[in-house]
Amino acid sequence: MAEKKIKIVVAGPYAAGKTQFINTISEIETVKTEAKTTRDEEKEKNDHTTVAMDFDRIKIDDEYTLYLFGTPDHARFDFMLDILDKGMVRLVVLVDSTDLATFHEARRIINFF
Numbered sequence: 001m002a003e004k005k006i007k008i009v010v011a012g013p014y015a016a017g018k019t020q021f022i023n024t025i026s027e028i029e030t031v032k033t034e035a036k037t038t039r040d041e042e043k044e045k046n047d048h049t050t051v052a053m054d055f056d057r058i059k060i061d062d063e064y065t066l067y068l069f070g071t072p073d074h075a076r077f078d079f080m081l082d083i084l085d086k087g088m089v090r091l092v093v094l095v096d097s098t099d100l101a102t103f104h105e106a107r108r109i110i111n112f113f
């Protein structure tokens, strides 16, 4: 039976937990594009940040395989979103519920998609 691919994009503000989420549910060694954070206010939340994408694959059964793509953590890499959302069937938006200041960014991301 031919493999059917289900593409899911995981988006959300900086330090919402996108990379952690994808690593945790992964069944393969995830593809990561982490770089060291440089700005003090960023370092406070996370010492690494995703600059291109996270990637993970999960085989459901003989027919279906999930392909998960995590978005970059900063708006300056938004051009990646146009690439990542091609063929997307579901969007997961993660928000840090303890960090109210990021809610506007979460809204912007939802509107984008």
Ligand SMILES: Nc1nc2c(ncn2[C@@H]2O[C@H](COP(=O)(O)OP(=O)(O)O)[C@@H](O)[C@H]2O)c(=O)[nH]1
Residues within 6 Å of the ligand: 012, 013, 014, 015, 016, 017, 018, 019, 020, 021, 045, 046, 048, 049, 050, 073
């Ligand atoms: N307490 C808590 N911390 C988390 C959770 N998920 C991620 N983190 C931490 O939050 C920080 C940012 O996570 P990361 O996955 O890199 O965020 P991203 O910028 O959305 O990719 C890291 O220090 C993680 O260890 C969670 O569910 N609970």
Ligand SMILES: [Mg+2]
Residues within 6 Å of the ligand: 018, 019, 020, 049, 050, 070, 072, 073
């Ligand atoms: Mg990340």
